[in-house]
Amino acid sequence: MSEKQTGSSASVASAAASFISVKNVWQEYAGNVVLERLNLEVQEGEFCTLVGASGCGKSTFLRLLLGQERPSRGELLLKGQPLPGEPDPSRGVVFQRYSVFPHLSVQDNVALGLELPRSPLLGRLFGGARREAREQAAALLERVGLGHALKQYPSALSGGMQQRLAIAQALVMKPRVLLLDEPFGALDPGIRKDMHALLLELWQETRLTVFMVTHDLAEGFNLGTRLLVFDKVRHDPQAPTAYGARITYDIPLNADRKAARAALPEPLAARLETAAPLITPAY
Numbered sequence: 337m338s339e340k341q342t343g344s345s346a347s348v349a350s351a352a353a354s355f356i357s358v359k360n361v362w363q364e365y366a367g368n369v370v371l372e373r374l375n376l377e378v379q380e381g382e383f384c385t386l387v388g389a390s391g392c393g394k395s396t397f398l399r400l401l402l403g404q405e406r407p408s409r410g411e412l413l414l415k416g417q418p419l420p421g422e423p424d425p426s427r428g429v430v431f432q433r434y435s436v437f438p439h440l441s442v443q444d445n446v447a448l449g450l451e452l453p454r455s456p457l458l459g460r461l462f463g464g465a466r467r468e469a470r471e472q473a474a475a476l477l478e479r480v481g482l483g484h485a486l487k488q489y490p491s492a493l494s495g496g497m498q499q500r501l502a503i504a505q506a507l508v509m510k511p512r513v514l515l516l517d518e519p520f521g522a523l524d525p526g527i528r529k530d531m532h533a534l535l536l537e538l539w540q541e542t543r544l545t546v547f548m549v550t551h552d553l554a555e556g557f558n559l560g561t562r563l564l565v566f567d568k569v570r571h572d573p574q575a576p577t578a579y580g581a582r583i584t585y586d587i588p589l590n591a592d593r594k595a596a597r598a599a600l601p602e603p604l605a606a607r608l609e610t611a612a613p614l615i616t617p618a619y
């Protein structure tokens with residue numbers, strides 16, 4: 337077999353083994369090249385932290401993974417298939433500034449995620465189905481340390497509690513990929529530490545693949561199994577928008593944690609339904 341053939345069959349094999357493949361992805365808005373030549377293979381269960389200068393396109397990359405936007409060039413594959421063109425239950429998302437439904441209780445905010453897809457017109461289930469959705473929501477909220485706040489309304493929650501609610505909302509659909517955009521950026525350091533513990537626990541007991549944008553390099557190193565650095569390598573002072581950011585460093589991290597997690601077979605669904613809180617909330 338020629339060298340070329342070997343290389344090509346190796347790349348086919350690696351694409352087949354990857355959970356998410358990013359292939360020569362570019363994103364540009366009216367001549368403003370934001371991302372260029374992104375190539376990435378991610379295995380299921382990896383925890384990728386994304387860092388880079390402000391405005392270099394990290395959130396744009398998350399939107400591409402979410403399916404909110406299509407790349408200008410290149411493709412994103414989920415298990416070898418083109419990523420669904422719109423957000424769907426395979427991907428959950430948590431933003432820094434979280435928008436909950438203020439008129440719904442904590443429990444209903446999470447139950448809604450189960451009710452909407454099954455009753456898109458009314459957004460409500462009835463009878464046993466509704467009870468079941470609310471029970472599942474309560475179990476998950478218990479799990480993220482909000483079991484005591486089911487009946488509260490979002491305006492009564494602290495920032496950390498709101499992010500717990502955001503995480504529960506993202507997880508209720510049992511997504512396979514969790515996208516986090518600066519989720520703890522607005523929280524005090526002590527609360528951030530609690531949230532790190534919660535996130536690592538949830539990740540360790542699930543098969544979730546995580547992509548998390550952070551401005552805090554220490555957070556990126558601490559949480560991830562892989563740190564992706566976005567940066568522009570080409571600059572033209574005459575044409576500042578001509579070139580976009582690439583992934584300039586791809587650093588493996590926390591190999592022991594990754595191995596420990598891989599050894600845990602139990603999936604998220606089974607654990608969440610036990611409703612056993614693993615951490616004590618700091619409120």
Ligand SMILES: Nc1ncnc2c1ncn2[C@@H]1O[C@H](COP(=O)(O)OP(=O)(O)OP(=O)(O)O)[C@@H](O)[C@H]1O
Nearest residue numbers: 365368370388389390391392393394395396397549
């Ligand atoms: N829909 C859009 N239309 C036009 N330009 C956009 C759009 N979305 C993003 N951009 C531009 O893309 C660039 C990258 O934005 P993005 O928010 O992805 O960066 P970021 O790295 O996440 O920044 P930060 O760290 O400050 O949140 C910015 O210059 C932004 O103005």
